[in-house]
Amino acid sequence: xxxxxxxxxxxxxxxxxxxxxxxxxxxxxxxxxxxxxxxxxxxxxxxxxxxxxxxxxxxxxxxxxxxxxxxxxxxxxxxxxxxxxxxxxxxxxxxxxxxxxxxxxxxxxxxxxxxxxxxxxxxxxxxxxxxxxxxxxxxxxxxxxxxxxxxxxxxxxxxxxxxxxxxxxxxxxxxxxxxxxxxxxxxxxxxxxxxxxxxxxxxxxxxxxxxxxxxxxxxxxxxxxxxxxxxxxxxxxxxxxxxxxxxxxxxxxxxxxxxxxxxxxxxxxxxxxxxxxxxxxxxxxxxxxxx
Ligand code: GUN
Numbered sequence: 484x485x486x487x488x489x490x491x492x493x494x495x496x497x498x499x500x501x502x503x504x505x506x507x508x509x510x511x512x513x514x515x516x517x518x519x520x521x522x523x524x525x526x527x528x529x530x531x532x533x534x535x536x537x538x539x540x541x542x543x544x545x546x547x548x549x550x551x552x553x554x555x556x557x558x559x560x561x562x563x564x565x566x567x568x569x570x571x572x573x574x575x576x577x578x579x580x581x582x583x584x585x586x587x588x589x590x591x592x593x594x595x596x597x598x599x600x601x602x603x604x605x606x607x608x609x610x611x612x613x614x615x616x617x618x619x620x621x622x623x624x625x626x627x628x629x630x631x632x633x634x635x636x637x638x639x640x641x642x643x644x645x646x647x648x649x650x651x652x653x654x655x656x657x658x659x660x661x662x663x664x665x666x667x668x669x670x671x672x673x674x675x676x677x678x679x680x681x682x683x684x685x686x687x688x689x690x691x692x693x694x695x696x697x698x699x700x701x702x703x704x705x706x707x708x709x710x711x712x713x714x715x716x717x718x719x720x721x722x723x724x725x726x727x728x729x730x731x732x733x734x735x736x737x738x739x740x741x742x743x744x745x746x747x748x749x750x751x752x753x754x755x756x757x758x759x760x761x762x763x764x765x766x767x768x769x770x771x772x773x774x
Pocket of ligand 1: 579580581582603623652749
């Protein structure tokens with residue numbers, strides 16, 4: 484059996500069509516959604532991701548600002564720029580591209596983003612809201628995975644879900660979302676003793692570890708749904724995921740390709756979160772004017 488492809492590129496394009504209409508409706512209410520993307524340093528992968536995010540905003544009619552700071556920028560200067568964006572009424576969402584250069588404390592910088600503009604869902608307040616089951620902004624990659632599963636009608640209730648990776652960006656919020664969808668969750672990480680034991684039990688397997696083609700067919704339960712969050716560059720410059728696509732597609736029932744799987748969904752969900760932030764601002768303004 485060869486798995487069906489979970490086509491993130493096509494699903495994201497469909498969503499982005501709908502976003503254009505939502506953006507136009509908000510612009511008509513005087514709140515054209517706006518996103519600021521802050522990039523510190525010249526990490527080549529981050530530079531490409533940021534370029535793609537800004538281009539997707541423009542295509543949807545979202546106002547965007549791309550703030551590029553040199554790698555040696557003092558943390559206090561980065562925080563000043565973020566605070567100015569917090570006050571800027573054209574900006575509804577602020578994203579600080581990670582990773583930051585090693586001398587900068589990520590937690591301190593992320594805490595400077597106003598929680599109501601935190602479209603990445605990384606602020607303590609938003610992480611807490613998600614943990615309590617009442618989310619405001621859901622981190623873009625796990626939200627994209629959930630949307631992709633929903634687009635294919637894949638049931639989650641009562642199923643065994645195994646997540647490989649425990650990052651704040653993917654693994655942890657992914658676990659919370661799958662738990663909220665009534666799946667049974669296992670989170671594996673670098674200290675997990677027998678990784679294959681866990682992955683072979685998974686009906687839904689989400690892999691976010693950053694190791695090229697690490698998950699091979701023998702580690703996958705026949706019929707599993709396999710979601711590959713990894714984006715790695717091979718020596719020849721081509722991209723591959725954390726899953727060995729060629730072998731795993733022969734045992735899985737559904738699989739995401741890399742590229743064209745989770746990546747485009749992450750960008751689509753960033754647009755969704757930015758539009759939602761602008762909707763919240765528009766509602767607040769209208770309530771204020773009506774009072
Ligand atoms: N680096 C890798 N993924 C992400 C993401 O979703 N948001 C931000 N801000 N940085 C990232």
